[in-house]
Amino acid sequence: MDLYRAFLAIVLSFLILIGYQYFFVKPVPPQPQAPGQATQAASSANQQTAGGAPAAATGIAATPSTVAVDPLAHDVTVDTPLYTAVINEQGGGVKGFVLKSYRSTNAEDAGPMQLIIGKGPADAPVLFSLDNGAGTVLPTYTADKNAVTLTNQGDTGTLTMTAALADGIAIVRTLTFRGDSYLINVEYKVSNTTDRPVQVSPALTMVNEPFAHASETSKYLFAGPAAYVNEKLVETKAKKLTEAPVVLQGKVSWTGYVDNYFMTTVAPAVGNGRTITLQGSEQQVRTVLSEGIQTIGPHEGKSFAYTLYFGPKKLQVLQTAGSDLAKAVDFGWFDVLAKPMLWLLNFFHQFSHNYGVAIILLTILIKLIFWPITQKGMKSMKNMQKLQPKIAKLRERFKDDPAKMNQEMMTLYKTYKVNPVGGCLPMLIQIPFFFALYRVLMAAIELRHAPFMLWINDLSAPDRLWIGFDIPYLHGIPILTLLMGASMYLQQKMTPTTADPTQARIMQFLPIVFTFMFINFASGLVLYWFVNNLLSILQQYLINRQNKA
Known part of the structure; x- marks a missing residue:
């Protein structure tokens, strides 16, 4: 007995x-296809006066705003052996991102896996701003080339984008790509060319939606915003964001959107003293990585560096990538086995x-x-x-x-x-x-x-x-x-x-x-x-x- x-x-x-x-675990809702919904994730620094105070560290706009599309802004295509990315000059966000080694479905005629699909300037991930992501105007960058092509895995390439903002503030954005890695290094050099100090609140904004590859098994596992903060993996159910924004503070190794197969994340070069603000719903999640209020002296500049990872949630690849990205692969209580x-x-x-x-x-x-x-x-x-x-x-x-x-x-x-x-x-x-x-x-x-x-x-x-x-x-x-x-x-x-x-x-x-x-x-x-x-x-x-x- x-x-x-x-x-x-x-x-x-x-x-x-x-x-x-x-x-009882609800399936991931289908990816919405409603165009025209923009998110306040861009810089309005070109609308500030030189001495104007930026938005507070937690003063992120709660609702998206419509940003007029700049018809003169061009798309820059980045093609490597692992992926093809499209970056728009307006705002500098990632308009599209396709993984070449993975298919969207297992059907014979299925195309490659698309992590980001045809986003407008304000909806695109990786938008840098100087007002903590609360702006309504996107700066238009000028790219030094129309395309970056890496043929071999050992190749590297760079893309430099410059923007002149109002009142003498300039941004030089440099992206570095590698043919054998899903990592993309991004550096922003912000210069104050005026004779007086300027206060800014630098922030990088990610806008994500569920990846379009739901299956019978994957829909029962976690998908949503995640971050590795203070040496701890924090997974937030997107449904929780409809009640109130979620704020995480401390040592930030990375933050972004993950499911059981793929992830799009950003990692600051130095993880101490950052703030992550999550907003949105199950259909769309907005993540703002804030640097805090900072002062740039006359004729001085500051640099802000990040590492992007848009790729498979594969343990071996993530261990090589560093930045604690491998912590995204978590098998719960039995992880050690x-x-x-x-x-x-x-x-x-x-x-x-x-x-x-x-x-x-x-x-x-x-x-x-x-x-x-x-x-x-x-x-x-x-x-x-x-x-x-x-x-x-x-x-x-x-x-x-x-x-x-x-x-x-x-x-x-x-x-x-x-x-x-x-x-x-x-x-x-x-x-x-x-x-x-x-x-x-x-x-x-x-x-x-x-x-x-x-x-x-x-x-x-x-x-x-x-x-x-x-x-x-x-x-x-x-x-x-x-x-x-x-x-x-x-x-x-x-x-x-x-x-x-x-x-x-x-x-x-x-x-x-x-x-x-x-x-x-x-x-x-x-x-x-x-x-x-x-x-x-x-x-x-x-x-x-x-x-x-």
Whole structure:
């Protein structure tokens, strides 16, 4: 009885973990396509007098404003082996950003992944201002070239943009691109050419919307504004911003917008003493990274440097990028176990060149590591099953004396050297490792659009076998998921049980429950569970054969 109560507690914990995400976590809303909505994220420094006070550090406009488009402003195209970016001279924001190595969907005719799509000047990310992002007028820069093209991964290129603002303030913006990196270095040199000091509030503004690549599995994971502040990852649900702005202060390593596969972030050169203000909704998030009020003396200048990262949320890439960007890859409570498993997954992929095979190899490795303790647990359950007739007699004999019954049962266990929880302890040890691998297979970008074999062409999506016509809700037959459920049922039939008839009947429904819950899970996770079940069946078969011998 105690053994099965413990087992049921483990199963219920698992159901709560994945069931909550399945039933209660709301999907990411579709990306809005309403043009003309501009955000106050630009500089109005050319509207200030030289001695005029800028907006206060937290005085960011709450509503977007319409900014007239400058017809003389040109687009500058930046093309590298990894991405193509479009930067507009009005405001200097990133009008478009396309990743060449990733597709928007897994369809054969799908185009490359677009992190930023056709934004207007005031809607574009990476807008620098001198009034803490509260302005309504965008300065128009003059670029030193119409395009930057990097052909090889070892190439570097720069783009210099200059703007002369009102009352003698000038900005020189220099962007540095590398052919082998998603990092973009941006430096702003602000000069005061007048004979009197000027107060400014420099800030960099990012405007983001949900990335257009939602899938059945990714929509259950976090997507929204995130920052690494004071050595802590802060993920803010975009829905919370509709109630009130969120302000973060302290040592800022980076801030931006992330989901489980991609991220667009900005990192200040020096992270101390910054303020992050988040505003918006689930459809659009506005992030302002403020430098605070500063004074520029006559004929003096100040520089403000940042590093942009617009690219995949891939651990290996982010670790190389620095600026604590790798902290964006967070697997929750089991992060310390999940990241080594992700490393092993990539290690096996180096040899197999197939992430499905890598998952199978990783599953076998984990099973081999836990084989001895699992073997011991299965044997303990087998021995417990043999004692059931004796335990039943004790319960009947001492049904009116629970204390005496427990005493006699403990004596029985000692006599036959059986641990009543021996079959449960191995499972308890393995649960953290399973949850860690569960998070990896649900969130790792390595599995996005990664094919396995036959009909499974995307390990990050549910498995579906198309049969020539649409099936409501399923849209195909989940073959792998059904095989997983069948293997779980077979494993259950082979596993010794000490449960009473009522408990046994309840346990018979678990394969059905798991099959239903796994229908919309990533096929990579289902593959792991299926292979693990097959290995458990093999192990139980060997134990049963040994006991018969």
